[in-house]
Amino acid sequence: MATTVIPFGPQHPVLPEPVHLTLKVEDEIVKEAIPALGYVHRGLEKLCEIRDFNQMITVCERVCGICSMIHGACYSQSIEELMGIEIPDRAKLLRVIWSELHRMHSHLLWLGLFADAFGFEALFMQFWKIRERIMDINEATAGSRVIVSVNIIGGVRADLSPDQLRWILSELDIVEKEVRELQDTMMNDYTIKTRTVGIGVMTKAQAWELGAAGPTLRGSGVAQDMRQQGYGGYAFLDFEPVVETAGDCWARSTVRFREVLQSADLVRQAISKLPEGELAVKVKGNPPEGEVYHRVEQPRGECMYYIRGNGTKNLDRLRIRTPTFANIPPLLAMLPECELADVPVIVLSIDPCISCTER
């Protein structure tokens, strides 16, 4: 059997992410997959040496476009921990609202891309159509569709008026209704199940050992979600991680699908518990010497920030480990012995974000 080498990426129509995979294929069965990264490395971590700690928020927000709010929130929370600042409860819950809206639109975007990976264009369009409502919420409340830029050290810089809260709730009801209509298609459609069930299987033990994160980990049956830690406003909310046990592409997509609905619920909870009060506390001085290790849950999984302050306005070290970085080793374990046609499905099932990975 002759071995064909198929170059997959860095510019590839089904994978709008700049990662290159060299696939060694025999009779359309993948035997080996070797990754190559580094196409979008921007050196954002290094920027902490020339931008002050306040300006770094905007840099962190640009690590990734889709989960920018959560990067910003994670960075702000880390600095607040380092400086010993307790932010107002209203700010905590406002951060939750925007974070969960981001999770919803990220998952909807992913569900669309996933549908596109197995050639279901109409479903792709449908998910993106639903997503547009959430983008509108972002634009109307924070002033920007993607990079909402609402975090500042010590709180948030935008507020939600009662009218806006009511509008968000009504829009969420529509989004939830439209998403639920697609539940049957996404989970039970014959063609979709043929393409996802039993594809890219990863057992619970494998997922744990390979350090998978987020829906990739939860799709294999590990109930671990960083939101369980109760950081920020999550301490006020009822939360139970979404878990599926099959460990295949179907399970991972189902986890994300159910998380969209869960996030809608979390936004509702946060809105119902939103107290009156200040938006931000005043921050004095520079981050002191010390280290902070902070983890949050992003749409793609667990994100880790390690920050070292040195008493000046610039940080000594900022280290960001994004979820995709953790999910690439599991991906490499999943690819061998799959069909060539299933490669996009498996690659997308970890929700790759290469710009995140390389920073």
Added chain:
Amino acid sequence: MDTLILVIIGLVAGPVLGGLIAGLDRRVTAWFQSRQGPPITQAFYDVAKLFGKEKMVVNQWQILCSWVYVIAAATSLALFFAQSDLLLIFFVQAVGAVFMVMGAMAAKSPYSQVGAQRELLQVLAYEPVLILVFVGFYLVTGSFSVSAVWQVDQPLLAKMPLMYLALGYALTIKLRKSPFDFSTSHHGHQELVKGVLTEYSGPYLGLIEVAHWYETVLVLGLCALFWTTNVAWMIVLIGCTYLLEILVDNTMARMTWRWMLKRVWLLGIGLSVVNLIWLYAG
């Protein structure tokens, strides 16, 4: 003389109808997906643009192959309009399809190579179905000629409904619609980029697009033969069939070639054979 006129009608109607159908297809697909969609004449603009591009080929073979494909497709449609022999039409069309694959094989790109292999498998899947459909025509009319089909006094659909379903498979493959759009699809969104068409470019891709229009009209023409007694009903039949194709395209994921071989050979050929036995016994 009549035959010549019919041939000319066939040669002209092929691209015109085919392009309009392609445009209409995109428009209806857009509606299904809640989009605006392009103008109906967009398919013509696309091909005109392709013809205006620089001639670039990876391999001289591709020039020959794309020309043979378009000529074979046009000839088979002309023969169809001239009410010629169905088997002849079939073989001329098959020659074209094979040449298109050869052109893709001639390039060294792995996308094009794997796409070509998949395309061959598709050809292998739908050609037996077509042959069996023609055998069905023979059993009903006693001839392989298209003109004989026009002489029947009741729609063939009544006698060969299962055959029509099997032809649906061939139509879906030929139109490159989901779930059978894995060798190439109308949007390059697949793991093989544009599959078998990856290495064709510029005017030669334009030729292949024109050939595709001819083939679309030809396969729809075969569907039309199932209701020759009344032109109005014939148009309704084709319209419904095509709408169903678009619906199938929009409600199904793309499948793999292993899945296709099982389905089309088992179901497509199975349906045809059952229908043939029924015809033979009846």
Added chain:
Amino acid sequence: MKGKVIDVTLDNVVGEVMNMKNDGQRLVSFSTYNAGEGKIGILYHFDKALENTHLRLVADMDKPIPSVSGVYFSALLVENEIRDQWDVKFDGLVLDFNRTLLLDPEVTKVPLANNLKIGPKN
């Protein structure tokens, strides 16, 4: 910093990581920092049931560090990244990109180690 911090040395780092694996810990990632002239600090972050444990290794940059990618396969990416950022060699890396994971082969500057600041610093 949240979680327990255990100091390790070059000699026992692989053994300690192995202990962590046997304990059912998940490797989250490594963090690196500049630990003084010519020294690199590496924190190995582990996680079990949301509890964090960190191993802290302070090592010379010019000496190779034993790789833990044999114990945890997932360490290969982060070790390659450290190789890119600090030009620190790892012994026994499963898949060595040799400073080309993120950087181009022609890059000669080491991003985090040469202390070259972009523009004047206040």
Added chain:
Amino acid sequence: MLFTPTVVKNLLKKPATRKYPFEVREPFPKYRGELVIDIDRCIFCSSCERKCPSQCIAVDRDKGTWQCDPYACIYCGYCVDVCPVKCLSMKDVHRKPSTEKTEWIEQGTPPRHKKKETPKDAAPKGTAPVLDKSAAAAEEAAPAATEVAPEAKAEERPAAKDKKKDEKKGKK
């Protein structure tokens, strides 16, 4: 085929997209589309320059120029928040795409804190985009130099800060 009801519903409804350049949606009022400055009110305090995360703003107090590289601006709106006299604001319509790189320099009247006064008629007031590539190239080299500026003007900082405090109080 479980998707059929959804596509049929889509077929019967109006499309969700619009014919974009011809039909434009009403912008949301808080949208950060384009930075605008009312240069007459600007006091050249350089707060925006110091806060700007992308360092795209350069303020020259002596010449009375306020310039911004619209292609480096990230539309975060921090400068708008920090401006003590609220002369900066964000328009809710975003900038139209352009084929050439433009430079955006505003000439205003600097505050008279020195004996020498700059001539008022040196440049026209208001927006004056300069279509000059060499100027744009020179601009690129500028940020490195401007970075030192905050320290040099350190004595002006407290005043600006007090004003900011007042602003925040007023807000609450």
